Amino acid sequence: MLEVEGIQTYYGESHVLHGVSVRVGPGEAVALLGRNGAGKTTLIRSVAGMTPPRDGRVVFDGQAVEHWPAYRIARRGLALVPQGRRIFAPLSVRENLLLGARSGEWRLEKVYDLFPRLREREGQSGGTLSGGEQQMLAIGRALLTNGRMLVLDEPSEGLAPIVVREIGRVVQGLKGGRLSILLVEQNYHLALRVADRVYVMNKGQIVWEGTPAGLEAAEEIKRRFLGVAEAGGDA
Numbered sequence: 001m002l003e004v005e006g007i008q009t010y011y012g013e014s015h016v017l018h019g020v021s022v023r024v025g026p027g028e029a030v031a032l033l034g035r036n037g038a039g040k041t042t043l044i045r046s047v048a049g050m051t052p053p054r055d056g057r058v059v060f061d062g063q064a065v066e067h068w069p070a071y072r073i074a075r076r077g078l079a080l081v082p083q084g085r086r087i088f089a090p091l092s093v094r095e096n097l098l099l100g101a102r103s104g105e106w107r108l109e110k111v112y113d114l115f116p117r118l119r120e121r122e123g124q125s126g127g128t129l130s131g132g133e134q135q136m137l138a139i140g141r142a143l144l145t146n147g148r149m150l151v152l153d154e155p156s157e158g159l160a161p162i163v164v165r166e167i168g169r170v171v172q173g174l175k176g177g178r179l180s181i182l183l184v185e186q187n188y189h190l191a192l193r194v195a196d197r198v199y200v201m202n203k204g205q206i207v208w209e210g211t212p213a214g215l216e217a218a219e220e221i222k223r224r225f226l227g228v229a230e231a232g233g234d235a
């Protein structure tokens with residue numbers, strides 16, 4: 001579904017991604033982990049057409065899209081839940097959800113069934129929602145674009161543990177269908193619960209890839225690149 005091959009991405013003169021390659025198969029859920037500043041969002045921006053790579057390839061749904069504008073990649077089926085949620089505060093919940101909506105399996109009612117809280121708050125402005133509700137709104141909005149691949153950039157950021165669990169449950173529930181999922185996280189536990197496969201990123205490079213079980217056992221990788229304490233810790 002997505003093949004990123006050796007991309008080099010810059011912000012002006014600042015070279016951020018150094019030959020990053022990542023693959024997400026059809027229906028696969030892949031987690032991308034790494035500390036703050038590792039380059040995770042930049043990778044997402046490169047894939048989504050917001051900060052195109054200077055070199056390398058991005059193949060999405062069979063098309064080389066590395067030179068496409070963001071709207072065209074979105075239309076091809078990339079549904080993005082951006083870091084920080086980016087909901088429109090003055091617009092109602094319903095209006096936020098319908099921005100970018102396209103016909104398909106996901107309809108407003110189905111999103112309301114997934115997040116009943118959004119149905120209750122349908123007429124409220126987005127800015128009045130809690131952080132968790134705003135995240136649900138951002139996920140619902142992405143689902144309503146009816147894309148083939150859902151990309152979530154740190155959906156758990158700044159949320160209480162109980163909300164993080166709810167988001168985790170929802171993302172898990174989305175797995176196994178036609179949707180491919182790329183989940184960017186700093187929350188190691190959430191990522192491992194959801195992912196079929198994991199990449200670890202550091203300083204603009206992929207430094208490890210494998211299964212969740214493999215990462216569980218890779219103490220050195222967890223300690224060096226994820227700040228996860230040895231067994232017994234609760235990081």
Ligand SMILES: Nc1ncnc2c1ncn2[C@@H]1O[C@H](COP(=O)(O)OP(=O)(O)O)[C@@H](O)[C@H]1O
Pocket residue numbers: 011014016034035036037038039040041042043
């Ligand atoms: N708009 C930008 N302009 C210049 N540098 C940036 C910009 N956004 C991010 N960076 C830099 O790129 C690096 C990777 O950032 P980012 O992709 O946001 O990491 P992550 O999402 O893993 O926290 C960091 O060193 C960050 O300071």
Ligand SMILES: [Mg+2]
Pocket residue numbers: 040041042083153154
């Ligand atoms: Mg980020």
